[in-house]
Amino acid sequence: MTSDDASFRQFVTRQWEPLNRTAFLLTRDRALAEDLVQSALEKTHRHWRRIERTDAPEVYTRRVMINTAISWRRRRKWAEVPLLPSDTGGVADPYRQADNRNLLLPALRRLPPRTQAILVLRYFEDLSEADIARVLGCSTGSVKSQASRGLARLRELLQREETTENARTTLLGGLA
Known part of the structure; x- marks a missing residue:
């Protein structure tokens, strides 16, 4: 494993939950949210050497994720997805x-x-x-x-x- 791979793995480990949370709020579907995060991370990984040197690779990844979500939304209409009991938190x-x-x-x-x-x-x-x-x-x-x-x-x-x-x-x- 190269140092680039190791740093990307650390980035993914650190940002996985916040990115998933944002993706879920954008898509309202857990499976689609995970697909969105995976797609954004794949695009980020392609340019990781350049992105890693910037001050905010998470900003780049979020921007990719939002642009991808907008692109997906333009391509097709999403059906309403009923909320699952697991979607409610303990309050x-x-x-x-x-x-x-x-x-x-x-x-x-x-x-x-x-x-x-x-x-x-x-x-x-x-x-x-x-x-x-x-x-x-x-x-x-x-x-x-x-x-x-x-x-x-x-x-x-x-x-x-x-x-x-x-x-x-x-x-x-x-x-x-």
Whole structure:
């Protein structure tokens, strides 16, 4: 094993979980998320000697992953994937978390791919606006404005969904 292979293996070991988390939030499917991470790591490995010398190989890998996810999304429409019981984490009220996720993920999916990527990196991966700008190859101002517009659109979609859900509950209550 060469030193390049060893350093790449260490990189993969260190970044596997964060990359999988980001990929899942972008795809909403565990198997597709793992495929996305594998694809991004394969592309990263091809240029590892050059990338390793930079300050942030994880930025390069995330950028590859996001570009690949956008490319995949353009090629085909994804079907809705129901959440599995294992997708809910241990919190004080797991039903509330599942309900929130069931509302948030479809709303997030309705945003443009770049806006999705910005919101996932900012609020789920906790990257700074400057780091996101480096990952996506755009200005910090662009990240801020797209995040702001994306959050406003998410709020609008979630409020609309809440209104629809309240109407359904009222209608079903009247039928009982």
